[in-house]
Amino acid sequence: MSLLTLIGEPWADYGLVDSGHGRKLERYGPYRFIRPEPQAMWAPASADWDAHGEFVPGSDEEGGGRWRFDKPVPHEGWPLRWQEARFTAQTTPFRHLGFFPDMAPVWSWMRERLDGAGDPECLNLFGYTGVGTLALSAAGARMVHVDASKKSVEQARANAELSGMANRPIRWLVEDASKFTAREVRRGRRYDGILLDPPKFGRGPTGETWRLEEGLPGLIADCRRLLDDRSRFLFLTVYAVRMSALAIGELLRQELGDLGGTIEAGELGVREEARGLVLPTAIFARWSR
Ligand SMILES: C[S@@+](CC[C@H](N)C(=O)[O-])C[C@H]1O[C@@H](n2cnc3c(N)ncnc32)[C@H](O)[C@@H]1O
Known part of the structure; x- marks a missing residue:
């Protein structure tokens, strides 16, 4: 790869x-x-x-x-804007500003994958303040947005309001990502696209522990069961973990390879305006067809 x-x-x-x-x-x-x-x-x-x-x-x-x-x-x-999505930027105690600007090329890529899909439905796991959800919704997708934090889901809904998208078909769920995905598999559900941005460590709403290295293989296997021969993409990003892009690329190849299509992996980075150099921010792996 x-x-x-x-x-x-x-x-x-x-x-x-x-x-x-x-x-x-x-x-x-x-x-x-x-x-x-x-x-x-x-x-x-x-x-x-x-x-x-x-x-x-x-x-x-x-x-x-x-x-x-x-x-x-x-x-x-204060309000910021990316394409149709409007959202509030804020200095948070977690060093960042309440959204991840290096995700912009991910939002664009996912939107392109939905081109020509009739009435697509997408799942955003670990959806945080919802800019990815709004980016896909604006491209015409029905959305299921899942995050364990009530406060994050409230901020995401406020961003939908700010974007004039409060009435779009978006389900906002305060749930544990792994539990919810397993439940969707049991219900026989399917999605056209899945976005996952799991943290290194997190907690579900009723104290479930999320550890990336332990939880990711099972979660990706369940995501595979939510994709079918009409599905378009899965995009996985990993931040701040000692892990190679090759490792998550091979994980997708093992779990999603039978779907056909293309599996790619690599680094996310942001272009510096002063000199054009690229500052790395995260690793990613993606499947598309
Ligand atoms: C966007 S993700 C990762 C953000 C950033 N890329 C990083 O590395 O920290 C963070 C989100 O995952 C959510 N989260 C953490 N554990 C979770 C779990 N078990 N189920 C669902 N969401 C969870 C948090 O509430 C938070 O909104």
Whole structure:
């Protein structure tokens, strides 16, 4: 399997402005933020970064830290836009801004896969604040959006409202992704496309433990059972885990190979505006037909 690089280009409301010396400078609409980025080992293009705030990491590598603001930023967030989807960006305690901008080429690719599909239905597992769900819904898909966190699902519904998409056919479910998928298999359900963005570690709504390395093979096997000879795609992203794109590509090949079609794997990255270099963000594997 040869590996691909899927590159997120800058868009009106988001760009990776500059990167280097273990940090990155990004713009989110009218606001600019500095965040830690251990993979940016090179020197930045500019020595002088002007930002509204910076996430200062704690001493422990795994998490912790806090935002420090140099200029006022709306605490309740501000609206951003990707194509038809509108959503609220916000500085969160988890270092990020409430959505993952490097997913933009994933949203575009999935929408292209639905081209010509009659009344498609797609599943978004670990759907978080729902930008992927809205991107697919705007392309005409009926959606099932699953996340274990009530708060995330509320934010996703608020983003649907902000997008003027509150009345679209979207089921918003606070459920454990693995349990829900297994239940859909027992119900004999099928989907035209599946998007999964599982975290390294998570908890279901009633305390179910999600550990990526343990849970992923069974979850992918169940996703296979929800795909059939009319299905179009499955897209899997993995962040912040010591795992190779080849490993998740081969997992898809073992579990989905009998469907025919194409299996690809590689790295997601974001184009830096200053010099055009590509900053890696995640690994992915995908199936399509
Ligand atoms: C979008 S995913 C991964 C985000 C990011 N890429 C990362 O690596 O952290 C995070 C989402 O998964 C959800 N989640 C965690 N465990 C879950 C589970 N067992 N079932 C369903 N959703 C879960 C969380 O509530 C959160 O909204």
